[in-house]
Amino acid sequence: MSSPSEASNESGLILSTEVEEMRGIRPFPNTSLETAGQLANQVAGHAIYNRYLSQKSANTLKRHARDLELFAEYLLDVGIMPEHGADFQTNPKAWLGVTWGIVEGFIAWQLQEGYAVTTVNARLSTVKVYAQMAVKAGTVPREEGMLIQSVKGFSRSGAANVDAKRPQTRIKDVTYTYKPDGQKQTVVVSRRNTKKRHPVLLTRQDAHLLRQVRNDSPQAVRDALLVSLLLDHGLRASELALLKASDINLTRGTIHFYRPKVKGTAHEWTTHKLTQKAHELCREYLNQHYPPTLLPDGPLILTTTRLKRNGAGGQLLQKGMNRVRLSERVAWLGKQIGLSKLSAHDCRHFCATQMAQMGYGVDELMAWFGWTSAQTAVRYIASAEVQKRYKG
Known part of the structure; x- marks a missing residue:
């Protein structure tokens, strides 16, 4: 790769246009460091999604897509219409308005729908990862982002207690074994797949x-x-x-x-x-x-x-x-x-x-x-x- 060419002008040395485009930056002569830093944050914030997605395997991205699609389904189910679309995986603006209370509601909704606690934990982790990127993109306030990150999933013993109190269905299909307090305990959990339990019957x-x-x-x-x-x-x-x-x-x-x-x-x-x-x-x-x-x-x-x-x-x-x-x-x-x-x-x-x-x-x-x-x-x-x- 050739070294960056430099050109002299009244404001000093600046990178050539070709190198600027190659590096994805645009210099602002006579711009203060504070202002330039804010502008750089905006550019980097909107590019962070692409950078993150480029590093993940196809299977990981597919799993994340399913998790975020279910998050969108939850919003629709409780009567919330995302004003900026529901593409939570690639569009930072989709996260505008998401709060820690909404994320907590997502957990409760999944438990009510009968999802396994381990699945709930995994989906919470996905939501938190993308919400954190939305903070960097400036679409989720920093304080709200910290609250979202504070939302906790379930520990092994906590999951056992939750499952023990939920209705037990499809007992022959799925069982999970926990060891709370050093004791072996088999807990049968309610488990459903991604399809609805009953379809909407159309006439x-x-x-x-x-x-x-x-x-x-x-x-x-x-x-x-x-x-x-x-x-x-x-x-x-x-x-x-x-x-x-x-x-x-x-x-x-x-x-x-x-x-x-x-x-x-x-x-x-x-x-x-x-x-x-x-x-x-x-x-x-x-x-x-x-x-x-x-x-x-x-x-x-x-x-x-x-x-x-x-x-x-x-x-x-x-x-x-x-x-x-x-x-x-x-x-x-x-x-x-x-x-x-x-x-x-x-x-x-x-x-x-x-x-x-x-x-x-x-x-x-x-x-x-x-x-x-x-x-x-x-x-x-x-x-x-x-x-x-x-x-x-």
Whole structure:
């Protein structure tokens, strides 16, 4: 690497523009050290996330993403709408307004939802790491950051006491052994996976309402389209977030998409014939609202400007919605028709239920939803047969 070139001027020696850009700094002639230090803090604070993420393995980042997605789900569940988005992993502004009380509430919420104490501790650690970076970025006050760091998880003996007082479910699945006070003690804990215990059951009327375009804004067409793809085609939120405009073939009326969850299997890539409603919404969305500059390979589901009370706004932006923001939007749309905690997976569940009731077979369901196990398809078919029997 060549040494930094120097140029002389009235204010002394400064780094050349090429080296400045290479080092990511911008000198300010005649700037006091105190002022320069504050400016450097701002720049370094916003870069700290990228620096941290670049040092972590893919598996660690994936685990952190799941932890922070659950943190966002907790906020939505208790009625808090993140004003600056829910991308807590890469966006420092998302942490604006987070306090130690909210973090304490996250712990209590997880215990109420039935998560294992060891899992609660791990997620608390993740939140504290990213909150501390938000302090350095200036989006969380220093005093509040210190209080967040003071939030404690559970010790081994404390975890045993918590588990002993909680309802015991799925006893045959998970047990933890603690040794409080030097004594061996087996404690059966309540444990659940990341899916909800019971899905939100949609009716056909609910689905009809969700597919409707609510107003004249591009945002409303986008919302109807994303819900239609979830309800009619059973896409996962991750699959929807990866869609590009070119994945929609309006002439043939098809959608071609990738399934990261089943990568390496026969179901990794698939093509669906669009339903009539989804096809109509795709045509309106792409022909009338989608920015031409993003065609053909821009993200399909775009973020939008804020929709105002007078009906103005809701214009499509250049950035695609990620999985977390999609989940947020589905939950919000569900609330508008009186459904609490609606998720993308609930829409997928509705689609599978409807297709099973229409008589689709195991192989057809496996191909449509990308299932690698026939047991999942069989459960839906069996459920449909039971419902039909009880109806008479």
